[in-house]
Amino acid sequence: MSSTAPPDRPPPAVCASSDDEAVAWDDPQELARFTQLVPSEDARVSTAHSVLVIEGMHCAACSVNIEQALMRVPGVLEADVNPASRRARILWDPDRVRASRIAQAVAEAGYRAYPALSVQAEADRRREQRLALWRLFVAGFCMMQVMMYAVPTYGVSPSGSEDMSSDIWRLLQWASWLLSIPVLLFSAGPFLQGAWRDLRARRIGMDVPVALGIVVTFIASTGATFDPGGLFGEEVYFDSLTMFVFFLLGGRYLVLRSHGATAGALESLMQRLPETVERETPQGTLETLPVSRLQVGDRVRVRAGQAFPADGRIEAGTVWVDEALLTGESTPVERGPGQCVVAGSFNLSAPTWVRVERVGQDTRYAQIVELMQRAATDRPPFVQAVDRIAAPFLWAVLAAAALCALAWVFIDPSRSVWVAVAVLIVTCPCALSLATPSALLSAAGYLARRGVLVQRLQALEALARARVFVFDKTGTLTEDRLALQRCEPLSTELSAEQALGRAATLAQASLHPVSRALVEAFGSSERLTELSDVKELAGSGLEGVDAQGRCWRLGTLGHVLGPGGQVAHEATDGLPSGPQAWLGVNGHVVARFELTEQVRPDARAAIAALRAEGLETILLSGDRPEAAEALARALGMDRWYGGAGPEDKLTVVRAAQGRGLQVAMVGDGVNDGPVLAQADVSLAMGQGAALARAQADFTLMSGRLGDVVEAWSLARRTVGIIRQNLAWAAAYNATGIPLAAIGWMPPWLAGLGMAASSVLVIANAWRLTRPQGAVGRAVPPGVAPAASLGP
Known part of the structure; x- marks a missing residue:
């Protein structure tokens, strides 16, 4: 999990202010917390996949700048920075660059990087929120005071009147100037620092036009205060300055809180492992050690x-x-001796002893963390396109402000500066850049709490367009656990126990529900016989060679028989309707296994809900046609196909796509990998094979089919929210820019509009975090609740 530089290569430059910090970045144990080694096609070479949290990033232009800075580092292969989640996903070559050099590149770009899920990242997020609240408080307090001094001067000329002398008028202006200084130097600090960082790097970000507007307003108002009638006239706009800084900070604080809530929810799910664990030593005593030092076979007390x-x-x-x-589900489950527990789940009742079977990146917890990290850093192509045009758009904003200022020089020179400032502020594309990612991240966060993990955010849009839902049978529509009902030897050479032992020897190499049922029925793995070259053939079964060179096969009848094979016994009539598996040696069938399966409790309700929405449902199964038909009819599905291998499933999906329909595939097995990849959007059961989960866009860790309907309904709502956000952002700019250009929108109102547009986009996206009960509404009248449905 870690990478170190070869000894004959000089170390790269350190990343931060001290050698200790560089050492911390490159320490193998620390590096393993946020970096995963990904083997390449050449087994001798691996690439490192790291996830970092970026401090100081507020907009899409920032993300593009960071990506460009990272890609300039030799050894960095890919860089993807998500401004909504403030996470960067980096693929790099550990033989050419160190993690400290990557962090240094981020620092040189004017930002700061922290390892994802680290204590430093969490502390920085909390510190940033507290500082943002203080900036907002200072801006609000000064704004109220400045407005108190500005209101009496409205309608009064600088030469004074019978109600106010010119000296009092000047005194109020000086007081406003004094109160504007902390707003400029402290509250507006993030805008000024961001703009200076961008200009120093010879680039432009969204802070540049905002900071330019703030500075120009302050300089012009200061000139009017101390040199009335000079170049900047006699009017001051300290009230507008403090007001739009307050509004901008208010909008940024709300956006920061929403980002913090999203990041906090993500980290609360991913920071569940304890720091230390109690392990039993060979002498029978207990020792406390870091979780990273656990090994398979250790006995630990929880x-x-x-x-x-x-x-x-x-x-x-x-x-x-x-x-x-x-x-x-928050409802606890009971676990006893011999039953499995997974990393990240909590022991709620009493101390217990656990024998470790998988550690580190091999655990299901690590796989969940990887899926959630991928979703947090993923950016759909549309979002990437919007981010790329951010910088050119900002140059256009500066040009438009300059043209408006020039035009107003001939119309009313006293208003030229203020019109340019209003144009600079009102055209900031913050709402446009937040419109899509805020909605997608909100939807992904809600689904994660439901037990549905989103691997690719763009899959939400694809799921919303799906009109055909294709389901696998065993382990998907039925429970993923089967039970052996009968073992029938078909040869006098083997007893029932011997046949089951041979089958279990093959089955232990597979995660298929039938294989797991055979292994559990046989019991202790110590009694399994030895077979070599055991391999699984997708959609068919398993095969292996014993010590005598005989080829044993387990799976479908056609797989076991092979070309020219035959059944060793005539007891094959009256086949059961339930799942079954066959065992054979050298093309001769020697045993048959009958298993029982149960339809998932919510399968009928889920299928009914999909059909009530006008969606087509198809059952694709490698099981016998009569078994597939019986289940499909019981669930009320539109069509079904039995005895289907991987190629047959691909044909069915391609035929539906050929009709111009978007296809969603739900599966769980190794044989579902190709068809999951072929479908427009795919959902894998969390208890299924790793290949199926790797190919899928969504992983149903809950195992509930009702969540398929929930995800589809939420995806449609998400697309609707995105369209609303984009429409609002476009309407805001289309309305605000002309109003600012013709002088009808003062700078403070432009600041209010800019802040309100971002807040509205975020608030609209947050509606996706509330449950809607989509499944319950979609079930037509007369359908029983999911809990009462039988097979």
Whole structure:
């Protein structure tokens, strides 16, 4: 999980202000917290995949600048920075560059990087929120005081009147000037610092026009205060200055809080492992060590209230476990000796002993974290396109402000500066850049709490367009756990126990529900016989070679028979309707296994809900046609296909796509990998094979089919919210720019409009975090609740 520089290569430059900080970045154990090594096609070479949190990034132009700075570092292969989540996903070559050099590149660009999920990142987020609140308070307090001094001067000429002398008028202006200084130097600091950072790097960001407007307003008003009648006239706009700084900070603070809530929810789900764990030593004593030092086979004690540090099996004690991270359900489940527990779930009741089976990146928890990190850093192509045009758009804003200022020199020179300032502020494209990512991240966060993990944010838009839903059968529409009902030997050479032992030997290499049922039925793995070259053939079964060179096969009848194979016994009539598997050796069938399966409790309600929305449902199964038909009819599906291999499933999906329909595929097995990749959008059951999860756009950790309907309904709402956000952003700019250009929108109103547009976009996206009960509304009258449905 870590990378170090070869000894014959000089170390790269350090990243920050001290050598200690560079050492911390490159320390192998620290690096493993935010970096994963990804093997390439050449097994001897690996690339590093890191996720960083960026401090000081507020807009799309910032993300483009950071990406460009990272891509200039030799050894950085890819860089993707998401301004909405403030996360950067970087792919780099550990043989050419160190993590400290990557952090240095971010620092040189004017920002600061922290390892994702680190204590420093969390502390920085909280510090930034507190500082933003203080800036907002100072701006609000000074704004109220300045307005108190400005209101009496409205309608009074600088030469004074019978109600106010010119000296009092000047005194009020000087007081406003004094109160505007802390607003300029402290409250407006983020805008000025961001603009200076961009200009120093010879680039332009969204802070540049805002800072330019603030500085120009202050300089012009200062000139009018101390040199009345001079170049800047006699009118001052300290009230407008303090007001639009307050409005801008108010909008930025609300956006910061929404980002913080999203990041906090993400980190609360991902920071669930304990820092240390109690492990039993060979002498029978307990030692405390970091979780990163756990190994497979260790026996650890988990106290009540602690999270399980790794995947394993309980060896002693019965406990209640909170598995909300995996299922989205807060209801605890009971786990006893021999049952599995997963890293990140909580022990709620009593101390227990666990034998570790998977650690580090091999745990399901690590896979969940990887999926959520990928979603947090993912940017759909449309968002990337908007971000790329941010800088050219800002140059156009500066040009438009200059032209308006020039035009007003001939119309009314006293208003030229203020019109230019209003144009600079009102045209800032913050709302446009936030319109899509804010909605997608809100939807992904809600689904994550439901137990549905989004791997690619753009898949939400694809899911919203889906009109055909294709389901696998075993492990998807039915429970992922099967039970062996009958083992029937078809040869006198093997007893039932021997046949089951051979089948379990092959089945232990597979995660298919049938394979797991056979392994569990046989019991202890110590009694399994030895087979070599065991491999799984997608859609068919498994095969391996014993010590005598005989080829054993487990799976479908056609797979077991092979070309020219035959059944060794005539007891094949009257086949059961449930799942079954066959065992054979050298093309001769020697045993048949009958299994029982149960339809998922919410399968019928989910299919009914989809059909009520006018969607087409199809069952694709490698099981026998009669079994597939029986299940499809029981669930009320539109069409079904049994005995389908991977190529057959691809044909069905391509045929639906050929009709111009968007296809969503729901599956769980190795044989579903190709069809999941072919579908327009794919959903994999969280308990299924790793290949299926890797190919899928969504992972249903909950195992609830009702969440398929929930995800589709939310995806449609998300697309609607995105369209509303984009329409508002476009309407705001289309209305605000002409009003500012003709002088009908003062700078303070432009600041209010800019802040309000960003806040409205964020608030509109936040509506996606509230449950809508989509499944319940979609189920037509007369359909029983999911909990009461039988098979």
